Amino acid sequence: MQPKSDGIVIIGGGIIGLCTAYYAIQQGLKVTVIDRDSETEQSSSIGNAGMIVPSHFIPLAAPGIIAKGMRWMMNPESPFYIKPKLNWELAKWGIQFWKHANEKHTHAVKALLAELNLKSRQLFSELAEQEEFGLKKRGLLMLCKTQKGLDSEANIANIAKELNIHAEVCNSKRIAQLDPAIDMDVAGGVWFEQDCHLNPHQLMSALRKKIRQAGSEIIYQTEATDFITKENKVTAISLTNGETIPASQVVMACGAWSPNITHKLGKKLCMQAGKGYSLTLQKPTQLPELCSIFSEAKVAVTPIGTSLRVAGTMEIGGNNLDINPRRVQGIIKSVKEYFPKFQDHDFAEITPWAGLRPCSPDGLPYIGNMPKISNVIVATGHAMMGLSLGPITGQIVTSILTKSIPPDPKLQVRF
Template identity: 55%
Template sequence: MSSKQDRHVVIIGGGIIGLCSAYYALQRGMRVTVWERGGEKGDNCSLGNAGMVVPSHFIPLAAPGMLAKGLRWMFHPQSPFYVKPRLSPALMRWGWLFYQHANSRHVDSCKQLLLDLNLQSRALFAELAKDSAFDLQQRGLLMLCNTQHGLDEEAAVATMAHELGARAEVLDAAATARMDPSITMNVKGSVWFPDDCHLNPQAFSTAMKERIRAAGGEIRYDTELETIEQAQGRVVAIHHRGQRHEVDQLLIAGGSWSSEILRQLGIHLPLQAGKGYSLTLTNPQQLPQLCSIFCEAKVAITPMNGTLRFAGTMEVGDLSLKINPQRVKGIIRSIQPYFPAFSEQDFAHITPWAGLRPVSPDGMPYMGRAPRLENVLVATGHAMMGLSLAPITGKIMADLLAEANPGFAMERLAVDRF
């Protein structure tokens, strides 16, 4: 029998969750292979996102008010949130679970854990950035509000942040303008979260691949996990194009496709794909120095190496990456009311990018062992925080692979919690 350290771990999914898990498992001395069905230059949700590292996001998606807002937004083709109605038992179960968790009791039970995970992840980013070719911009995040109601809501989040021991500052319009003089803003005010950061997610992904290879890990592209072979409560082998590969430990980090993979093992993980879009201006009219979020419009804005990325929309639906031009228009139309220097014309020749966030119904990621199978782990469901939580997720998965205690309230993240 091999020791815990020299076991062969196969990770399914070369998104940022799979890559970070691979890196930290290698740090623990394990033998690691990543299987990614796309090509080395392929795309996934981890590459075109807004690149924000967000300790400020300690409120899970399933929160009070989300149902009412969601229902209102459902009937506006350019709104930031939409659930594509379809006769799917999995979607109905997901919706029912979301409904059951969208309350303040749930938020209270999750907020400290989400903050702690995000803060520890941020610290890992800072460590990784010291000798990597990705640039971590540690300048904070501005939550920009152009209505008094929006500012009041965000100020309440700042109060909650203080209660949890996090830093947040409510700013009026003049103080907001002083925070970032390189951009003209039309806002009532903002909340500044100084511990948030931003980076270029593509550069971070490349840096993690380099680290994995330097540590002796292997990333196999164009390698899709097709079938899984089980015997006596364990996965013994996985198959690709008729070839059988034995595994000691299997980690499923397949993003929005994780539930499809787990179904082969008889596990019905509540997970939906939440499609979002980003648009990147290579030569923007103005280039802010800080990343920000338009609170009312739910659009994220991130400067990345001289370019400017706008990202938004959550279309809960199937696994299609088809672009809905109305939702993209919704993002573009939301910009000028906050950043008046920009116009719709600026986006005339920009090709939108689309990505599928893996969304759990209670807004908490899944990190843990799969039920009934002793050698299968799952890391997915991070929704809007997958980049931000990637390093800490990787570290937790490495702990679990080594049968060490990660030191968090793992029951709230358990794969079989519903």
């Protein structure tokens, strides 16, 4: 297809790119989305755990994560791993991650993360009035195997309440009442009532439909490789097939690949890909009604229609989608521990899926103008909250495009 545009070009058709297109269209803007993959590709925005998480106000660079991460590094089935290698980008990211993994930083960003997630939840509710994508507002159970784990989650629940996020600390009996459809072997947990879950595949299809109905184009199998600039502006984007696409404004929403493309404009974003896996059981032995996270194992479990999706692992090790069977085993093992009705044979025929989370070192997304280039906006770095923060990111980018409300300075392109 011959790309034509004299308007806004969004590079990247994941959840961030499509939400940006959707909210820009609502403001009467004309956009073109380009993505180097095909429409059927199972990107991060489709294979994820489908959770909408106001409960996630503590960034990835959390207090205590460095010590915990060191211990996890020794275990090949652990949920977190950084592949050691001599690489300047990784070293720079690691230093920033280390600098931010403390109470002071969490204190500085928790209210912003909570606010963004709550606003996004509201936008999901509004979208669900028009389109069906399996949104379920039943809350999330943060399940703890041990009393120590429960005490630690109870502390987080107290902070949640200060941020107006509903959190109920529950013993095992109360947890069983909240989700009687599943047998759980846990000491207790926290019920975050405002968290939700949805079907990511249906959500992406609904957004595509809305964008196309409004007369905007999504062009697949089209990769942006470089930019043509005049003074401090991009005027056109070079594509792999040798063609160019003119642009008045550009939004870069390339997920974990964003640093490669921002580099062409003189700024390599400080970001690493955080690989995760998911396993989707089409006929699960039991189907919970609520989504849950196994607190100690860092595994997420979500009922999606009649199927059950289990997701986990954060491997910082480059932009590859190779599957590490030991870590997949770690995920399966934890399901058997927390949900004892599940056995190895439940996972026998399941092909693991892998996806890359775009991880900034301080756990906040980058949403703002590209330094020194006046008509390029960056929207990425959402790590494990990209789905959850999709709609609010789309709205913030749209307000930058229309020059109405500037974004929070904490979100600007940094490092």
